[in-house]
Amino acid sequence: MEDIWQSAMDHAVAVARKAGQVVRDAAGGVHEAAVMVKSSPIDLVTQTDQKVEKLIIRALKDKFPTHCFIGEESVAAGEVCVLTDGPTWIIDPIDGTTNFVHTFPFVAVCIGFAVDKQVEFGVVYSCLRDEMYTARRGKGAFCDGRPLHVSRQQDIRQAVIATEFGSNRDPQALDKIFSSLKRVVSIPVHGVRSAGSAAINMCLVASGCVEAYYEIGIHVWDVAASSLIVSEAGGVLMDVEGGPLDLMSRRVLAANSRSVAERLVKEIDAFSVRRDDDAS
Template sequence: MSEGKDIPLVGGKSFTAVAINCAAKAGEWIKTKLGNHTSLSIKYSAQDLVTEVDKGAETMIRNLVGTHFPHHSFLGEEGVEPGPEASAKALQSVQDAEYLWIVDPVDGTTNFVHGFPFFSVSIALAYQGEVIVGVVYDPMRDELFVAEKGKGAYVRGRRMAVSGEAALRDSLLASGFPADPNYAQPLNMKQLQAIAPQVRNVRSVGSAALHMAYVASGRVSGFWEVGLNAWDLAAGALLVKESGGKVTDMQGNDYHLGVRHVAATNGRIHDELLQALQQAETAGT
């Protein structure tokens, strides 16, 4: 990563170092709980789950951040009521914060519950609404993805770059199956049905933050999903941008913390993917 003098600091403390420390400590604790959680609750839908591990990891991260930066604001998934309206309201309540930590303690809770080893800790720091630090940690593979605004993005200490595919037909894409059964999931499935024949293949492994990290590291050419939240996307969006990729909403507007329907690509296939998504959305209407 960048030299210490280039890492964002406040009061002599590195934002990035704190984010990495929080992600690593939470991730290692989560890993010890795999197959060992004792509570399971349904939030917004039968596909939207939470365990005591999600809550415990978020509390751990919140406390660690608060120790270093007690005056910073904090937006964590488990501190927000379920559903898109509550998510939008929670983001609006902190959008004017100078420094805002945005955290998904276990991105991929359903995977975690079933013992499917694909989940992550996602931590971002926004300054005046713009993400300046993004960390995604995969504890099962001990892979740490780190980005600093203007400094590049790294995995295992190596600088990342997006893939080179220039056309959808040559691309491996990723998407998800949203927890909202009324709007987001049907639309995402409609898009999937339209896009799958146009690409090399599509993967869906249940963690938006890791999907974004995989776009940044060139493992997939692009990712799209409907109905996500700031804590799903903020860290990953910076990873993609700092790796040379592009992140927008599905109309092509630049990513910001309020984006819920996202497209992230290597940049080369972005316009073609957006066109395919928009055609799928309007087909049959």
């Protein structure tokens, strides 16, 4: 099956580039009336998100009509979010929609592909910066063809940590988010950064720019593609409480090493959110 999946990955890269061009063309021209909200007033979606997802799914279904699909906007429209053992495409048409609306330059088209619930390849196209991140299981991670490797820094006091505040404005969740932030900053670490895109934060881990990234409240489409990019660049993935990463749990910790990850786990004030595959 290896050649089949390589062909699928090559097609995904081409589709991501085409989708990214649509995003670039629309950036800077997003009118206020075209910006809608989903779960909260700061959980944004635009007509471009919806247009790009349709473009991606159509292009993939034409070539792989029997495969399954999980798309952010499709789920928002009422489709179930179920990851089966079958070949499944996991798509985020615009990771960093708020960035896109404000032309903040970290915006990504994400296409992950899983078989037997395991990501086989991932494509993250940072389209406003024209950077293509790719990974194939067992074949390494790359940016524009250049091999990626995580940072070798093992002292968390000399680390830069990435995180996000998400779209949840529940006071109890915010208390835990800021409690974690205070504890991480107080280690102390060199700094904390937020790119505004889960996928790009994880690609920054893979690139060695930051030592770790954690967040509670992301979705499977935010991290499926980028999770493989991190692991293929030599990084580690786990739950924010230290267990194995569960793509549907909406919690992720990506780091350059297990020692940095386990040190961060001690400082994260974890909480649970509704799972992506919870249809109740």
